[in-house]
Amino acid sequence: MNCQKYQILINKYIEGDIKDAEVAELKEHTQKCASCRNQFQHIDQIDSIMKDAFVPITSAEQATESILSQIESKTSQRVSTLPFAKQMAVAASIFLTVGLLLGFSLARTTIIRQPATGATKVPMHIGKLEGIVLVKHRDSNLWEALKSDSAIYLGDTFHSTAKSGFILELENKSTLELNQNSMLVLKLYNGETQFHLEHGKLAATLESPHPPFFVSTPHGRVEALGTEFTVTVE
Amino acid sequence: MPNSANSAAASDEKLIAATLQGDISCFGTIVQRYWNMTGALALSKIRDPIEAEDIAQESFLKAYSQLHKLRDPSRFAGWLSRIVDQQCANLLRKKIRNRTSLGGEYTTLETSAPAFKPQKNPGLTKSQTNFVRQTVSKLPEKFRKVIIMRFVVGLSVIQIAQQLGKRQGTVRVWLHRAYKILRKDLAPLLKEVQQL
Numbered sequence: 008m009n010c011q012k013y014q015i016l017i018n019k020y021i022e023g024d025i026k027d028a029e030v031a032e033l034k035e036h037t038q039k040c041a042s043c044r045n046q047f048q049h050i051d052q053i054d055s056i057m058k059d060a061f062v063p064i065t066s067a068e069q070a071t072e073s074i075l076s077q078i079e080s081k082t083s084q085r086v087s088t089l090p091f092a093k094q095m096a097v098a099a100s101i102f103l104t105v106g107l108l109l110g111f112s113l114a115r116t117t118i119i120r121q122p123a124t125g126a127t128k129v130p131m132h133i134g135k136l137e138g139i140v141l142v143k144h145r146d147s148n149l150w151e152a153l154k155s156d157s158a159i160y161l162g163d164t165f166h167s168t169a170k171s172g173f174i175l176e177l178e179n180k181s182t183l184e185l186n187q188n189s190m191l192v193l194k195l196y197n198g199e200t201q202f203h204l205e206h207g208k209l210a211a212t213l214e215s216p217h218p219p220f221f222v223s224t225p226h227g228r229v230e231a232l233g234t235e236f237t238v239t240v241e
Numbered sequence: 242m243p244n245s246a247n248s249a250a251a252s253d254e255k256l257i258a259a260t261l262q263g264d265i266s267c268f269g270t271i272v273q274r275y276w277n278m279t280g281a282l283a284l285s286k287i288r289d290p291i292e293a294e295d296i297a298q299e300s301f302l303k304a305y306s307q308l309h310k311l312r313d314p315s316r317f318a319g320w321l322s323r324i325v326d327q328q329c330a331n332l333l334r335k336k337i338r339n340r341t342s343l344g345g346e347y348t349t350l351e352t353s354a355p356a357f358k359p360q361k362n363p364g365l366t367k368s369q370t371n372f373v374r375q376t377v378s379k380l381p382e383k384f385r386k387v388i389i390m391r392f393v394v395g396l397s398v399i400q401i402a403q404q405l406g407k408r409q410g411t412v413r414v415w416l417h418r419a420y421k422i423l424r425k426d427l428a429p430l431l432k433e434v435q436q437l
Contacts, residue, residue, distance in 0.1 A: 021420055022413060023397035049424055052431055057392035059364045060373035061281035065294055071272040074301045075265055081302075225309075241306070 010036075013043050020050055081226075127161040129193065129200055130178045138171025138187070161200060165191045167207070181217060184210040194223070210237045249273075257314040260305075268308075272301055275318055279325055281393040285377045285385055286329040296332060300325045318394070319404035322386055369430060376426045384419035391416055 016033045019025040025033075037044035063070070126144060133155045140153040145162025153165065153173065167173065167189050175183040185191050189207020193200050202209070203223045213220055213234045220231045224240045249270065259267040279300055283293035303324050304317075311320055365373070377385060390401045402412040424431070 018417070022416060023391060023395065024399060049431060052434055053420070053423055053427065054392050055364060056373055056427065056430065056434065057377075057388070060370045060377075061277065061284055061389070061393050063277060063280035063284070063294055063297070064290055065276075065280075067273045067276040070276045070294075070298065070301075071269045074272050074298055074305075075269050077298075077302060078265060078268070078305055 010040060010043055013040070017043065017046050017050070020047070127195075129159050129161055131159045132176050133157060133159075134174035134176040134182060136173045139168045140171050140173050140185070141166045141168070159193070161193055161195055163193050164205075165189075179214050179217070181211065181213040181220075184212075186210065196223075204238050204240050206240045208237060208239045211235065252315075253317045254314040257308060257311065257317060261308060268305055271317070275321060275394070278318065278389060278394045279321060281389045282322055282325045282386065283329060284374060285389065287332060292332065296325065296328045300328050303328070316404050316406060318390070318396070319406060322390075322404075364434070369433070372430060373427065376423065379426075380419055380422060383415055384422070387412060387415045388419040388423065 013033060013036050016025060016029050019029065020033065033043075033047060037047045065073075133153065136153060136155050141150040142153045142157065143150045143164045143166070144160055145164075150166070159175070165173070165185060167185050167187050169187050172184060172186050172189075175185070177183065183191075183202065186208035189209065190205040191207075191209060192203040192205060194203050195201065201221065201223055205225065209222060211220070211222070211231060213231060215234045217231075217234070221228050222231070222238045223229075224238065226240070229238060251267075251270065253271065253274075256267040256271050260271070276297065279297040280294060283296040283300070284290060287293040287296060300321065304321050307324075311317065377388065380388065386405070387401055390396045390404065391398070396404065398413050398416055399409055401407075401416075402409040405412065
C-alpha cells in the first residue's frame with residue numbers, strides 16, 4: 008500500500024498541526040493499514056503517557072492560590088531584617104498610613120536652586136563611603152564615582168557595587184545607609200525629596216520623633232513609624 | 242463575565258498586560274495555564290517531586306517579579322521555561338555544594354528509587370511514571386523542552402517555535418528526533434500499556 012500521503016499526515020499529527028478532516032482521513036486509512044495504525048496508536052499512547060507521567064501532585068488551582076497569596080504577601084511586606092517589634096511597626100504603618108499622618112508636620116526638604124545647571128541641590132551629604140559607589144545626575148548618561156564631598160542633587164541615582172556602600176546624612180540627623188549592589192534614586196514627589204529604592208537594601212536611622220518618612224520601591228511605598236528600619240528590594 | 246481580560250481564553254499577551262497594570266488575578270490565569278508545563282520541566286530535571294514543585298512555584302514568583310522585563314509577551318512560555326532551567330540549575334549547584342561541604346547525598350533522577358506516589362495518575366503505576374520521567378530526563382536539553390511543550394502542554398510545532406524564538410523547521414526536526422527516541426526507549430512500556 009502506498010502510504011506516503013498518510014506518512015505526511017502522521018508527521019503532522021505528531022507536530023500537532025493537523026486539521027480535523029485530515030485526522031478523520033488518517034483514521035479511516037488505519038482501518039486498512041496495520042503499519043500506519045501502529046504508528047498512529049503510538050502517538051496517542053505517548054501523548055497520554057506523557058500527560059500522565061507529569062501530572063503534578065499539586066493541582067493547578069491549588070498552585071495558583073498558593074502563588075497568588077505569596078505574591079500578595081511579598082508586595083505588602085517588603086521590609087525585612089528588623090527586630091520583630093520594629094518590623095510590626097513598619098508593617099502596620101503600611102496599612103494605617105493615613106491616620107498616622109495626623110499630628111506630624113511635613114518637614115519638607117529645603118531646596119536650593121542652582122540656576123547655572125538647572126539641577127537642584129538637596130541638603131544632604133555623604134557620611135561614610137566604602138568601596139565604589141557610582142552616581143548619575145538626572146538628564147545625564149554619565150556615571151561618576153561618588154566622593155565624600157560630592158554635592159547631592161535631586162534626580163541623582165546612586166549605584167553601589169559589590170562590597171560598597173555609603174551613608175547619606177539628612178539635614179535632621181537622620182541617616183540612610185545604602186548597602187552593596189543597590190540602587191537609590193532621589194525623586195521629586197509633591198515638592199519633597201522622595202527616596203526610591205530600585206533594588207538592593209536600604210537601612211534608615213531616623214531621629215525621634217520624625218516627620219512621615221517614605222521609601223518607594225517598584226512594588227509600592229512603605230512608611231516608617233519606628234526610628235530604624237530596613238527596606239529590601241530583590 | 243466580570244473581567245473580560247481575565248478569562249481562560251484570553252491570550253498570554255492580554256493577561257500579562259493586565260497583570261502589569263496590577264490585576265494579579267490575571268497572573269493566576271497564567272499560572273493555571275502553565276502549571277503543568279512548569280512542573281513537568283522541573284520534574285524532568287529534579288528527582289524529588291516536592292522539590293520540583295517548589296522550583297515550579299519559585300519560577301512563577303520569579304516570572305512575576307521580572308514580568309516587566311519580558312520583551313515579547315507572546316513568548317511567555319518560552320521565557321518561563323528558561324526561568325525553570327535557571328532555578329533547576331541553581332538547586333542542583335546548591336546540592337552539589339552541600340554534598341562536597343557536608344557530605345550530603347546527591348541523587349539524580351537516574352539513580353533514584355521510585356519514592357513518589359502521584360495523587361491522580363490515571364494510567365500509570367509508580368514505577369511506570371518513574372520510568373517515563375527518567376527517559377525524558379535523559380533526552381538532550383532542547384528535545385526535552387520541545388517534547389514537554391508538545392505533549393504535556395499540547396502546543397503545536399508552530400506555537401513552540403514562536404515561544405522559543407526558533408525556526409519552525411528547527412523545532413520540527415527536534416520534535417521528530419525526540420519523538421523517535423521516546424518511542425524507542427518507551428517501547429517496553431508501550432507494549433505493557435497496549436496489553437491493558
